Amino acid sequence: MEVxxxxxxxxxxxxxSLARTETNDALFSNEDIxxxxxxxxxxxxxxxxxxxxVYGVGTVKLLASNADLRPQLVENGALSFLHSLLSSxxxxxxxxxxxxxxIENVLVQxxxxxxxxxxxxxxxxxxxxxxxxxxxARLLSVHLSHPSxxxxxxxxxxxxTLRRDCCEAVVSCxxxxxxxxxxxxxxxxxxEILVRVCFILGNLTTDDDGVRYELCLTHKALSxxxxxxxxxxxxxxxxxxxxxxxxxxxxxxxxxxxLVRLLANLSVEARAGAEVASDxxxxxxxxxxxxxxxxxxxxxxxxxxxATLNNLSFHAPTDSYLLNHLFRLSQLLVQVLLEDNGEPLLxxxxxxxxxxxxxxxxxxxxxxxxxxxxxxxxxxxxxxxxSASCGVxxxxxxxxxxxxxxxxxxxxxxxxxxxxxxxSSDWHLASLVxxxxxxxxxxxxxxxxxxxxxxxxxxxxxxxxxxTEVPETGEEEWREHFIPVATSLLDRVLSHHTPLLPLxxxxxxxxxx
Numbered sequence: 001m002e003v004x005x006x007x008x009x010x011x012x013x014x015x016x017s018l019a020r021t022e023t024n025d026a027l028f029s030n031e032d033i034x035x036x037x038x039x040x041x042x043x044x045x046x047x048x049x050x051x052x053x054v055y056g057v058g059t060v061k062l063l064a065s066n067a068d069l070r071p072q073l074v075e076n077g078a079l080s081f082l083h084s085l086l087s088s089x090x091x092x093x094x095x096x097x098x099x100x101x102x103i104e105n106v107l108v109q110x111x112x113x114x115x116x117x118x119x120x121x122x123x124x125x126x127x128x129x130x131x132x133x134x135x136x137a138r139l140l141s142v143h144l145s146h147p148s149x150x151x152x153x154x155x156x157x158x159x160x161t162l163r164r165d166c167c168e169a170v171v172s173c174x175x176x177x178x179x180x181x182x183x184x185x186x187x188x189x190x191x192e193i194l195v196r197v198c199f200i201l202g203n204l205t206t207d208d209d210g211v212r213y214e215l216c217l218t219h220k221a222l223s224x225x226x227x228x229x230x231x232x233x234x235x236x237x238x239x240x241x242x243x244x245x246x247x248x249x250x251x252x253x254x255x256x257x258x259l260v261r262l263l264a265n266l267s268v269e270a271r272a273g274a275e276v277a278s279d280x281x282x283x284x285x286x287x288x289x290x291x292x293x294x295x296x297x298x299x300x301x302x303x304x305x306x307a308t309l310n311n312l313s314f315h316a317p318t319d320s321y322l323l324n325h326l327f328r329l330s331q332l333l334v335q336v337l338l339e340d341n342g343e344p345l346l347x348x349x350x351x352x353x354x355x356x357x358x359x360x361x362x363x364x365x366x367x368x369x370x371x372x373x374x375x376x377x378x379x380x381x382x383x384x385x386x387s388a389s390c391g392v393x394x395x396x397x398x399x400x401x402x403x404x405x406x407x408x409x410x411x412x413x414x415x416x417x418x419x420x421x422x423x424s425s426d427w428h429l430a431s432l433v434x435x436x437x438x439x440x441x442x443x444x445x446x447x448x449x450x451x452x453x454x455x456x457x458x459x460x461x462x463x464x465x466x467x468t469e470v471p472e473t474g475e476e477e478w479r480e481h482f483i484p485v486a487t488s489l490l491d492r493v494l495s496h497h498t499p500l501l502p503l504x505x506x507x508x509x510x511x512x513x
Contacts, residue, residue, distance in 0.1 A: 008044070012055035019062040029069055034060075035076040042081060046088045050102035057085070057109040064116035074120050079130065082110055082117075086135050104146065107139065111152035118159045127160070128169045137173040147190055150183055154196035161203035171204060171211055177219055184224040191251035194228065198258035205265035212265065216272035225259065226281040232256050233285050237292055257301050260286070264308040273315030276308075277322040283312070287325065290332040295339050306336070306347035313354035323358070330355065330364035337373060346384055349377070353391035362399050371396055371405045378414040383426075386418060390432040397439035406440055412456045416463065423467050427474055427482040430467065434485040441492060448497040457497060464490040 015037060018024045028034065041056045060078055063069045089103065114132070117123055127133070136153055143149040157176075160166040170176055180197050187193040201221075205212050215221040235252040249257075263282065267273040276282055289298070289305045309322070309329065316322045322329070333355075336348040352370070355361040365371050374396075377389040393411075396402045406412060415433050423430040437460070441451045448457045464486055471478050 008040070008049060009052045009055070011040070012052045012059065015059045016055040016062070019059045025063075025066050025069060028063055029066075029072065032072060034063060034069065034072045034078070038073075038076050038078060038081050042084075046085065046092065046106075047103070050106055053085070054102055054105045054109060057082070057106055057113055061109050061113035061116055064113050064119075067119070070117065070120050073117065074123060078113070078117060079123065079126060079132075082114055083130055083132050083135070086110060086132070086139065090135060090138055104143075104149075107143065108146075108148045108152065111136075111139075111149055111156065115152055115156040115159065118156060124160055124163055124166055128166055133169055133173050137175045137179070140179050141175055144179060144183060145186060147187060147193065150187060151190070151193050151196075154180075154183070154193055154200065157200045158196045158203075161200050164207065167204050167206075167208070170200075171208070177201075177204075177211070177215060181215070181219055181221055181224050184228055188228070188231070191255060194232075195251070195254050195258055198228075198255060198262050202258055202262040202265055205262060205268075209269045212269035212272045216266050216269070216275050221266070222275060222279050222282065225263065226279055226285075228255065229259055229263075229285045230281055232259065233288060237288075240293060240297075253298070253301060256289070257304060260289070260301065260304040260308055264304060264311050267308055267311035267315065270315045273312055274317050274320070277312040277316035277320040280321045283321045283325070287328060287332060290336065295336060295344055299342065299344060302336070302344045303347050306344060306351050310347065310351040310354060313351065326355065326358055326360045327364060330361045331368075334364070334368045334370060337370060346382070346388060349374070349385060349388040349392060353388060353395070356392050356395035359399070362396055362402055365392075365396065366402050366405070371402065372409050375406065375409040375411040375414060378411070378418055383422070383429075386422070387426075387429050387432070390415075390418070390429065390436060393436045394432060394439060397436050398442070400443055403440055406436075407453075412437070412440075412452050413459075416456060416459050419463055419467075420459075423463070424471060427471075427477045431481040431485050434464075434482070434489045438485055438489045438492070441489075445492065445496055448493045451496075452493075457493065461490070461493060461497070464493075 015033070019028065037056065037059060041053065041060075044053050044056065046053070060073065060082070064073055064078070085106075089107070114127070118127065136156070140150065140153050157170060157180075161170060180201060183193060183197050201215065205215065232252045232255045236250065236256060239250055239252070263276060263286075267276050286305050286309055289301060293301065295302050312322050333348050333351060336344055352361070352365065352374075356365060365374075371393075374389045374392055377385050380386055380389075393406075397406065415436060419430055419433045423433075437452070441448075445451055452460065467482070467486060468490070
């Protein structure tokens with residue numbers, strides 16, 4: 001198709017106008033117009049025909065949003081065309097200077113078209129292998145201040161980083177991380193960009209300690225992240241006070257959900273976690289979320305917040321802001337426990353698992369009768385809750401001042417039920433139960449029955465005996481986690497236990513005269 005000049009512009013305008021109407025999609029599909037369209041656009045000069053390209057590439061963008069037309073575009077080489085067009089602009093230096101409005105508009109349409117094409121199942125790998133990511137990084141570095149281009153690239157990266165291999169490809173472009181962090185500051189009022197950038201960074205830090213360290217320590221991510229947390233939380237608190245925070249999530253709540261998830265991921269790495277735990281603005285903001293936003297209305301945000309605090313408690317230095325506010329945190333966790341029995345409850349118990357290493361928290365647990373609730377949760381049908389509760393009880397029973405409740409709340413009997421029900425299928429949980437009983441009986445034991453109870457000892461000994469035989473499955477975990485503590489516990493119980501023997505038949509006495 002040979003078309004040039006004014007005719008080229010008119011044809012592209014006509015196709016764009018047709019593509020904007022959804023009912024015309026069948027026309028494009030039946031006539032397979034995508035092939036001739038891409039052929040026409042390949043003839044365009046990137047600069048002199050830039051206005052025609054705005055409409056032509058815009059047509060590709062619109063057609064790529066249709067699931068039926070997308071395969072035709074891919075088959076006819078839409079990805080290679082867009083790659084070539086972007087490469088040409090970059091090679092000619094057209095994006096490095098103040099570009100014309102038309103070229104900027106072409107780049108907006110081009111990045112949007114790439115994002116729509118990504119909905120095609122096989123295109124993520126093709127986009128990565130084609131070498132487009134370094135080009136997009138270069139484009140973003142020049143046009144980071146352009147909201148539409150930045151937004152489209154953030155949409156594209158949000159989709160790509162759902163895949164592990166694509167995350168690695170994004171990280172291999174060294175400019176992406178600092179550019180994304182800078183976008184948080186540069187577009188501080190553009191909620192859609194902020195949500196996506198936090199989502200991208202959260203994806204990149206899901207499984208990669210190197211990225212966690214690089215973001216936090218090399219690129220000083222906590223500065224823009226703490227500013228964003230403060231501003232978004234302030235807006236959401238005001239919205240909640242006004243009574244408008246009902247049903248649908250606000251843009252600020254969406255930002256907070258993605259941002260706190262990112263903080264949770266960063267906190268997995270020891271050095272990054274120590275930095276976050278020491279940041280007054282971030283930790284204070286997390287505590288405010290639990291303190292001031294209703295759990296029932298902000299369940300997802302609360303879960304992410306609890307998960308972050310749990311991760312932080314692993315690596316928090318002794319002089320960190322987090323550990324300096326342990327009492328406040330423990331009181332907030334009690335509030336969550338009393339209000340919820342869903343996912344926030346589970347994250348809350350997990351958080352107690354780490355924090356109960358500190359006596360301040362153990363004392364608060366006992367004072368608030370949380371220990372009784374944890375023992376009750378041993379009867380839960382949710383495996384995760386049972387396991388998390390056992391983790392806290394291990395630490396509580398290591399403290400001699402907090403052991404009495406295990407007896408008064410029938411905790412030993414419940415633990416034996418857990419050992420019976422899960423023992424052979426989960427050696428890690430079985431080892432936790434044994435560790436609780438070991439800690440519980442650690443001091444001043446003279447009689448197994450006096451410590452555990454007669455019926456409990458009669459249940460415990462045969463259970464432990466039966467589990468000391470090599471299992472058919474999970475032998476490695478059994479040897480590593482269960483056997484060391486189980487055999488030690490069994491030896492202790494047996495060494496302090498004298499079985500009660502049945503009395504012999506009574507011998508009748510002779511009659512007394």
